[in-house]
Amino acid sequence: MGLRVAELRLVNCGAESYVVEGYPSVVLRDDRNDPVEVSVQHGAAGITTGAPNVDAAPESVTLAPGQSASVAMVWRNLVTDFTAPAVTARIVEVEPRAGAPKLWLRLSGPVDLGNTGKLGLGPWTAVAR
Known part of the structure; x- marks a missing residue:
């Protein structure tokens, strides 16, 4: 089914x-650091249940010093149109809150969206120690 889930963690x-x-x-962002065309949505609707x-x-x-929070991302590596190119991103640019410095995370494995064009994003959640 190509379902993928990843977690981003922010440590204070x-x-x-x-x-x-x-x-x-x-x-x-792709391997050339260019933004890829993707619809980032809040929640998993239309991707999974x-x-x-x-x-x-x-x-x-x-977050007190040393504590962390995480965000879950969900997507499908699904090709529904063989004439449209598949999208792959190896960099996630994250702005933790409005006005905060943007963080660039180079991933060891890609966000391989196929040509679905959708990325589901969860809210910040405290990470239990």
Whole structure:
């Protein structure tokens, strides 16, 4: 079925509390660092069902120094149109909260969307210690 799920984790390495809430801003980039065309949506609708980390209600998460929060991403590697090129991204650009510095994460494995054009994104969730 080509269903993929990945987690991004943010660790507060600072000396003060850091608050994240709702959803980060996410841009996928290809091997040339160019943005790829993809619809980033909140939740897993239209991709899969029963993805609690992706379909959770957004809430504010306060991270003390050393604590972390995560975001789940879900997509399908599915080709439905053989005339359209498959999309692959090896870089995820994340803005944890509005106005925060953007982080570029180079992945060891790709976000291989096929030609579905959809990426489901969950809200920030506190990571239990």
